[in-house]
Amino acid sequence: MKQFIEGSRAVAEAVKLCRPGVISAYPITPQTHIVEELAQMVAQGDLNAQFVNVESEHSAASLVLGATATGVRSFTATSSQGLLLMAEVLFNIAGLRLPLVLTCANRAVSAPINIWNDHQDAETVRDSGWIQLWAEDMQDVMDLHIQAYKLSEDKRVCLPVMINMDGYILTHGIEVVDVPTQEQVDKFLPKYNPLYKLDVDKPMTLGFLAGPDYYLETRYAIQSTMSDCLKIIPEIVADFKNIFGRSRGGLVETYRAEDAQSVIVAKGSIIGTIKDTVDELRNEGKKVGAVKIITTRPFPAEVLNKCLLGIANIAVVEKAISLGAFGPLFADIKAVLSANPKQKLSNFIVGLGGRDISKQTIREIFEKLVKTDETCQFIGIKPELLTGENPQESFSDE
Amino acid sequence: MKEIRIHARAGQGAITTATILGHAYFAEGKFPYAFPYFGAARMGAPMNAFVRVDEKPVRLRSQVYEPDFLIIADATLMRGFNCFTGLKNKGVAIINEKETLDLKEVKPGQKVFFVPANDIAMETIGRPIANTALLGAFAAATNEFKLDSLIEAINKRFSENLAKVNIAAAQKGYEFISKATTYGAKRT
Numbered sequence: 001m002k003q004f005i006e007g008s009r010a011v012a013e014a015v016k017l018c019r020p021g022v023i024s025a026y027p028i029t030p031q032t033h034i035v036e037e038l039a040q041m042v043a044q045g046d047l048n049a050q051f052v053n054v055e056s057e058h059s060a061a062s063l064v065l066g067a068t069a070t071g072v073r074s075f076t077a078t079s080s081q082g083l084l085l086m087a088e089v090l091f092n093i094a095g096l097r098l099p100l101v102l103t104c105a106n107r108a109v110s111a112p113i114n115i116w117n118d119h120q121d122a123e124t125v126r127d128s129g130w131i132q133l134w135a136e137d138m139q140d141v142m143d144l145h146i147q148a149y150k151l152s153e154d155k156r157v158c159l160p161v162m163i164n165m166d167g168y169i170l171t172h173g174i175e176v177v178d179v180p181t182q183e184q185v186d187k188f189l190p191k192y193n194p195l196y197k198l199d200v201d202k203p204m205t206l207g208f209l210a211g212p213d214y215y216l217e218t219r220y221a222i223q224s225t226m227s228d229c230l231k232i233i234p235e236i237v238a239d240f241k242n243i244f245g246r247s248r249g250g251l252v253e254t255y256r257a258e259d260a261q262s263v264i265v266a267k268g269s270i271i272g273t274i275k276d277t278v279d280e281l282r283n284e285g286k287k288v289g290a291v292k293i294i295t296t297r298p299f300p301a302e303v304l305n306k307c308l309l310g311i312a313n314i315a316v317v318e319k320a321i322s323l324g325a326f327g328p329l330f331a332d333i334k335a336v337l338s339a340n341p342k343q344k345l346s347n348f349i350v351g352l353g354g355r356d357i358s359k360q361t362i363r364e365i366f367e368k369l370v371k372t373d374e375t376c377q378f379i380g381i382k383p384e385l386l387t388g389e390n391p392q393e394s395f396s397d398e
Numbered sequence: 399m400k401e402i403r404i405h406a407r408a409g410q411g412a413i414t415t416a417t418i419l420g421h422a423y424f425a426e427g428k429f430p431y432a433f434p435y436f437g438a439a440r441m442g443a444p445m446n447a448f449v450r451v452d453e454k455p456v457r458l459r460s461q462v463y464e465p466d467f468l469i470i471a472d473a474t475l476m477r478g479f480n481c482f483t484g485l486k487n488k489g490v491a492i493i494n495e496k497e498t499l500d501l502k503e504v505k506p507g508q509k510v511f512f513v514p515a516n517d518i519a520m521e522t523i524g525r526p527i528a529n530t531a532l533l534g535a536f537a538a539a540t541n542e543f544k545l546d547s548l549i550e551a552i553n554k555r556f557s558e559n560l561a562k563v564n565i566a567a568a569q570k571g572y573e574f575i576s577k578a579t580t581y582g583a584k585r586t
Contacts, residue, residue, distance in 0.1 A: 004430070115436075115439060137455070137457070166459075168433070168434065168435070168436075169433065169459050172433060172434055173431060173432065173433040173459075174416070174417055174420055174430075174431070174432040174433070175429075175432075175455075175456075176424060176430070176455065269459045270459065271457075272456075272458060272459050273457070273458050273459050273460055275457050276458045356460055356461050357459070357460055358460040358461070358463065359458065359460065361460075
């Protein structure tokens with residue numbers, strides 16, 4: 001049924017429909033509404049799960065790790081500093097091959113403190129062994145969560161999934177969402193039935209010491225599964241379409257890119273703004289398009305290479321930076337793009353700490369990308385803030 | 399596509415206003431996207447909420463720079479700050495203010511409606527929470543949706559008793575604009 005609901009509510013509804021047994025989280029802006037909604041559902045008896053309040057994100061992640069290891073479907077959500085406090089546990093969850101779903105309400109990382117949206121939090125833990133999916137709108141938010149449990153718990157996968165949704169823009173935005181029925185979700189998502197679980201009647205241990213003779217293979221196994229996921233994710237999208245009647249999720253989506261001379265590659269909610277700008281520029285006769293990356297881990301190298309083949313000018317536009325190097329998405333794309341000296345590949349950094357990205361910002365990038373193959377071009381810099389003068393000194397005379 | 403910018407102070411309920419406004423459009427089969435922007439993230443600090451609405455799903459995720467409509471929930475926000483920046487040439491503004499102010503920012507062709515929304519809220523709700531009175535005024539001033547759609551949206555947002563008083567506020571706001579001559583509140 002179509003409902004006009006907040007993005008955070010869409011997450012809570014999706015999670016509820018997936019029937020988790022344990023939810024644990026520590027509140028952090030802009031993730032808070034998600035777990036507030038879930039806590040209320042549990043308190044009102046609408047969701048038969050245990051909601052565990054904890055003293056930090058490290059504990060929240062540890063708690064859902066433990067719950068999942070005992071064979072219970074679990075959920076947590078966080079943002080920014082919270083995700084980074086979880087970092088150690090995130091690597092453990094993936095290393096233990098535990099299926100789990102986490103929502104990251106993407107937010108900038110301190111210092112200086114900033115509660116607004118960018119992608120630095122999730123990008124910083126991209127090497128943890130988690131599958132990473134990125135939502136463009138509220139329907140994506142709803143549908144990716146339902147798909148994520150199926151993907152994560154698939155016996156061929158057994159890896160955790162992080163759903164990324166832009167803080168405020170999606171978490172606090174309200175939009176029309178088609179909320180599926182419980183029957184549909186039950187048909188799509190079978191009960192969680194792990195290969196192994198911690199059980200006092202059948203004792204075993206998980207995550208025991210693996211020395212130099214064993215550790216390398218554990219990493220190889222995750223890498224190999226990640227590669228398999230590039231085939232499994234499209235299968236899940238097809239299953240989803242059969243039951244829910246719409247195609248959402250997947251690896252990559254192209255928008256008017258087939259005959260384009262210039263494309264922007266991006267992920268998350270900015271894609272909507274890019275699509276609108278592409279339409280305007282197309283009406284003005286410019287051959288432009290967009291490529292939306294939905295899955296960044298595993299990285300869909302082959303599919304992307306195919307989409308970008310023959311496109312003269314490509315710009316990777318991202319809300320994160322590996323300081324001292326490049327935008328992380330740019331580095332990945334640069335690594336897979338077939339060597340073609342006629343192709344220009346550039347990298348633009350936008351929207352850090354919530355700096356607004358308008359259609360004008362995107363137009364500016366479409367104008368610049370044909371002229372350059374520079375990396376890390378910051379868009380929207382205010383030169384007056386870079387003078388090196390101490391603003392307190394100029395105030396002291398008043 | 400229509401764009402609405404709400405100017406308020408954090409804590410005045412601008413997000414609720416945007417939510418109800420969006421829901422009224424949704425009740426008429428439109429595709430709204432309502433969203434906030436917090437400035438200083440402190441109670442009382444100026445903040446904006448926005449609604450963008452279309453016949454098809456809205457994809458644009460930026461803030462609103464050239465609104466069709468403005469709702470100014472607190473007239474003191476206009477001191478030293480031009481809330482009218484970017485308002486379209488035939489744009490309409492609804493301002494929570496008893497007096498008819500002379501606003502130099504307003505261009506010919508733009509319409510401004512002053513609504514004593516705090517007074518209406520005191521009468522109907524018993525507290526100076528002006529949002530639903532302003533939304534009633536918005537419906538009458540813009541003809542963007544029917545009063546019934548707004549009432550449906552208010553019923554969706556509030557439980558029975560609160561809904562009742564807020565509907566009364568919306569109706570009074572609506573009537574105030576549709577019979578505006580009584581208070582001389584219209585300025586064209």
